[in-house]
Amino acid sequence: MITKLAIVAVAALALAGAPACDGKATASDPPTALASVEKVAEYESCSTSRDCAAGLRCFDETCRRSARSNVGDYYAAVGARQLADNKVDASVASYAQAVARYEADKLGIPPDVDCAYGGALAAARANHDKAELGARVLHRCLMGTPAGSSLRERALATLAILDEAGLEPAHLALDKPADVYLSRAPAAPTTDKLKVTATGEPAPSGTSFALITDRVTASDLHSALVACWQPWFDATKKQALVVGLPIKVKYQASQYDDEPGSFTLVLDPAPGGGTPEATAAACVRGVIDPALATVKGFRDGFQTRLAIRIE
Numbered sequence: 001m002i003t004k005l006a007i008v009a010v011a012a013l014a015l016a017g018a019p020a021c022d023g024k025a026t027a028s029d030p031p032t033a034l035a036s037v038e039k040v041a042e043y044e045s046c047s048t049s050r051d052c053a054a055g056l057r058c059f060d061e062t063c064r065r066s067a068r069s070n071v072g073d074y075y076a077a078v079g080a081r082q083l084a085d086n087k088v089d090a091s092v093a094s095y096a097q098a099v100a101r102y103e104a105d106k107l108g109i110p111p112d113v114d115c116a117y118g119g120a121l122a123a124a125r126a127n128h129d130k131a132e133l134g135a136r137v138l139h140r141c142l143m144g145t146p147a148g149s150s151l152r153e154r155a156l157a158t159l160a161i162l163d164e165a166g167l168e169p170a171h172l173a174l175d176k177p178a179d180v181y182l183s184r185a186p187a188a189p190t191t192d193k194l195k196v197t198a199t200g201e202p203a204p205s206g207t208s209f210a211l212i213t214d215r216v217t218a219s220d221l222h223s224a225l226v227a228c229w230q231p232w233f234d235a236t237k238k239q240a241l242v243v244g245l246p247i248k249v250k251y252q253a254s255q256y257d258d259e260p261g262s263f264t265l266v267l268d269p270a271p272g273g274g275t276p277e278a279t280a281a282a283c284v285r286g287v288i289d290p291a292l293a294t295v296k297g298f299r300d301g302f303q304t305r306l307a308i309r310i311e
Helices: 004-017 070-084 088-104 111-123 128-143 150-165 169-173 209-216 219-236 276-292
Strands: 056-059 062-065 196-201 241-252 262-267 302-310
Touching: 070 088, 070 111, 088 111, 111 128, 111 150, 128 150, 128 169, 150 169, 196 209, 196 219, 209 276, 209 302, 219 241, 219 276, 219 302, 241 276, 262 276, 276 302
Parallel strands: none
Antiparallel strands: 056 062, 196 302, 241 262, 241 302
16 A cells, blocks of 8 residues: 555655756746757748848748838839840849849848849840849859759859850859959850841831841841851950941822822941941941842831841
8 A cells, every 4th residue: 555655755756856947947038949040041941930030031931031122122023024025125224223222222132133133134145244244243143042042043044144155154163253254255156046136226116117127137138147247256256246227218209290209218328437346337238238229118207226136
């Protein structure tokens, strides 16, 4: 039979073996295990905002910064839409406004804005200065995103596009900006892959302008226009040759009352000069001027800058 004395003895032994209580502990103290957990960095996964480092909150299971510029993000959204519509130069300008606004608001530029801005600049890589800036901005994006994140993967894929523009990957090894990123000679594209495009700046609203662009991009002119591109590339190492031509189609009244008037194409004289730009422009004009002289059937007038791009 268990006596009361035995029960008391067992209870005393149990208390003696139990860990002593911390007299200074309070209900608000975090558990020791949780206090030692490292906080999650930006763009890493999370369950709640308590997982994220200071200044970050958990959105869609990812730690993101809460200090954002509404106006800066607006310009970034405009830039994304313009890039989707293939308005590359306008997109670059909008992203530049987004970055400028973040700087004016004294907020750090979020990596997602940098990554998108770098993508727009890479799309404009035919311009050497924009390609160089694109590499710098994309490197900044890499430094601000963790390994394995989708932003980092997209930034690397975009940087790979700049390889053909002369990107030296060794510059990406350091966690600080390089002085120059495009330090290798750009790779020359094979001439059979060069494309010729023609656009109006601004684009005329009538239907007759298509007669001009169709003739300039016709297959029988391709070889001759590519021949203009080759010395340009050899002299400048720039992949895109763009020649602008002021062009006008105006109405010419008939000299006779019983005959209708007609629309006539007017071209400015080809510029002179010995620079690579002037030499390339004269070559292109030597190809397209005779071809445009044969174009007939204009039904409306317009005035614009015909931009012929070979790249």
